[in-house]
Amino acid sequence: MTRRTTTPLALALLGLLLLFDHATADLNPYRAPPMLALGSGTAAVGGFCGALPQ
Amino acid sequence: MLARPALIAGALAAVLAVALFAGARFGLLLAIGLGFGMVLEGLRFGFAGPWRAMILRRDPAGILAQLLAIGLVALAAFPLIAAHPGELGGAAAPIGWAMAGGAFVFGAAMQVVLGCGSGTLVNAGSGNPIGLLALPFFAIGSFAGAYHLMWWTGLGALPVLVLEGTGGLMLTLGLLAAVAVVLLALAAPGTRRVPGRLVLAAALVAALAVGNLVVSGQPWGVVYGLGLWAAKSAVALGADLSGSAFWAAPGNAARLEASILTDVTTLTNLGLIGGAFLIASWRGLDQPLPKLPPRAWIATAVAGLVLGYSARLAFGCNVGAFFSGISTGSLHGWVWFAAGFAGSFVGVRLRPLLGLEGRA
Numbered sequence: 001m002t003r004r005t006t007t008p009l010a011l012a013l014l015g016l017l018l019l020f021d022h023a024t025a026d027l028n029p030y031r032a033p034p035m036l037a038l039g040s041g042t043a044a045v046g047g048f049c050g051a052l053p054q
Numbered sequence: 055m056l057a058r059p060a061l062i063a064g065a066l067a068a069v070l071a072v073a074l075f076a077g078a079r080f081g082l083l084l085a086i087g088l089g090f091g092m093v094l095e096g097l098r099f100g101f102a103g104p105w106r107a108m109i110l111r112r113d114p115a116g117i118l119a120q121l122l123a124i125g126l127v128a129l130a131a132f133p134l135i136a137a138h139p140g141e142l143g144g145a146a147a148p149i150g151w152a153m154a155g156g157a158f159v160f161g162a163a164m165q166v167v168l169g170c171g172s173g174t175l176v177n178a179g180s181g182n183p184i185g186l187l188a189l190p191f192f193a194i195g196s197f198a199g200a201y202h203l204m205w206w207t208g209l210g211a212l213p214v215l216v217l218e219g220t221g222g223l224m225l226t227l228g229l230l231a232a233v234a235v236v237l238l239a240l241a242a243p244g245t246r247r248v249p250g251r252l253v254l255a256a257a258l259v260a261a262l263a264v265g266n267l268v269v270s271g272q273p274w275g276v277v278y279g280l281g282l283w284a285a286k287s288a289v290a291l292g293a294d295l296s297g298s299a300f301w302a303a304p305g306n307a308a309r310l311e312a313s314i315l316t317d318v319t320t321l322t323n324l325g326l327i328g329g330a331f332l333i334a335s336w337r338g339l340d341q342p343l344p345k346l347p348p349r350a351w352i353a354t355a356v357a358g359l360v361l362g363y364s365a366r367l368a369f370g371c372n373v374g375a376f377f378s379g380i381s382t383g384s385l386h387g388w389v390w391f392a393a394g395f396a397g398s399f400v401g402v403r404l405r406p407l408l409g410l411e412g413r414a
Contacts, residue, residue, distance in 0.1 A: 003181030003339040007331060010178050010186055014327060017283060017314070024290055025313040032077020032316075037141050037271030038134070044271025045305065046318035047278040049365065049374035050147035050384065052207070053303030 061332050068328065076315045082269050083318060087325015088332070089262045090274075094176045095330040099123075099255035101170040101372040105161075105398045113245040114237035119252035120377070121230045126260035127381035128230075131267055132223040135382060144382030145273045147369030150211025153386055154393045156199075156367030157375065161394035163360040164372070165401025166353060166408060171276035171371030174361065175323055179330030183343050184410070187351065188358030189280075195362025196281030197288065204299040206367045217383035226383060233391075263381070270318040273378030276326075277365040279319030285310055350409035368393075 034040040065088055073081025093099060104116020135142045147153070164170040167188050169177045174192055177185025217225055238246050266274045285301055289310055295301035301310065314320040365371040368390055370379060376394060379387020405411060 001343045003334065003341050003343065005181075006183050006186055006343065007179075007181035007334060007339055010181060010327060010331065013186075013190075014324065020287070020290070021314045024286065025311065027075045027313050027315060029075060029077045033079055035078040035082060036269055037079075038138060038268045040141055040271075043140050044143050046270055046272050047282060047306065047309050048143075048145065048272050048319070049275045049277035049370040050145040050379065050386070051278075052147075053204070053300045054305055 058336060061335055065328060065332060072315055072321070076313065079269060080316055080321055083266070083321040084325050084328075086262050086265050086269065087322035088329040089265075089325070090172070090259070090322060091176060091179060091326040091329020091331075092333050093255055093258045093262065093329075094172060094326070095180055095333040097251050097255035097258070099252060099259060100173050100176075101376075102164045102168050102173050102398075105395060106165060106168070106402055108237065108240075109399055109402050111245070112240055112242035114234075114241045115245060115248050115252060117237055118234055118248050119256045121234050122248070122253065123256035123260045123263070124377055124381045125227055125230045126257065127263045127377075128223060128226050128383075130260075130264045131273070131382050132219070132226070134264075134267065136219060142267055142271050143273075144216060144384055145275070145370060145374055145378035145387065146214045146216050146382070146384045147375070147379065147386045148207070148211040148214050149386045149389050150207055151209045152206035152367040153211065153369055154389055156206075156364040156369075157390040157393035158397035159364040160361060160368055160371060161397025162401035162404065163357045163364065163397075164394075165398045166357040166405050166410060167361070168405070168410075171361075171365060171373045172326060173372075174358070175276065175326040176330040179327035180334035181331075181339060181341075184354050187354045188361065191355050191358030192362040193280040193284040195359040195364075196277050196366055197284035197362070198359075199363035199366025200278075200281045200285070200300045201295070201298045203366055215385040217385065222383050226380065229388070230380070263378070266318075266322065267382075272318060273374070273382050274322065275319045275370060275374035275378060276323060277319070277362065277371050277374055279314070279317055279321075279323045280362060281366065282309060282314060282317055282320060286314065347409040353408035353410060 069081045069085045072084050107113040167184050169185050174185050174188050178189045263274045375390040
């Protein structure tokens, strides 16, 4: 058996994750933040592994 | 496998689709993640492997490349964060008992599976079965570690300590140079040079990390996104996360309800997997899978859980704490480096005992 077996499995898992996400949350590009945080005038609010909960 | 034009077209289509349906920032972050994955897999730039090479063979090339990349990011990140304090933030986190212990355990576990935070994603994307098995357990561990984070942090932690300004940058670069000098002094004869491949990789990784900061307003991270995937799954299965100070906090609760395609670390994580897949497919996928005993697969699953859990206690993995912490001035990054490297000595010795040194 080679990686020809496992790479499709990795992609399939990603596909399942995205399908699950699509079924449980909506996307709205009109509420998206500016393309660049730098110069946007808005605070960064993304989740980060070093941040304590606020 | 797929032809190169089809792979490139698929990657571009994914970026455009995310930009169209989620927003331009999120499409750009997926593109940055794809770049990370392609550079890490294509140029063999990693974290766990080079630390192992230093421990076992006294070969410092890979770690020197890491230090170069961190220094390059610091050169850009320190002035950017200082000039745009509201828009951009560093990887600031407190030093504490659980933080240092988590980094030690993470260092050991990453040597067991030879995959750190970014490495596990890249390995999974390139079809490495160890990475592929470790990844879901990494996500579950990250979710659980975040759930318990406040209890662990309550064991004792200092205030957040951050090096800032020109003085902080000079001190960071000086410390990086000092570590490089120590590594060169300890190096085995004939290993005191960094291959051009790794210098190029360091420059590209640094450029992508600065891009991540400019686009998202935060440094490159891995672990938060993985924990979010497991947390959303837990909620879908009926779990009540209101008892967790971490997951019930307003910011995290909002992200639990939002699409993962609007989460910064998720997008770069997906890109890491996708970029590694692209390069592995270009190279060919005929590499045989390793023949390992059952205990090795069990150890991989357990190590994946431990990686995720410990990375949360340590306020990040090799990327969020070591790479991004040091390059944006957080002193917890330096403690993470020392503790994680010490843990790696343990992990290097555990790996053969757990049956993970098998050959294909």
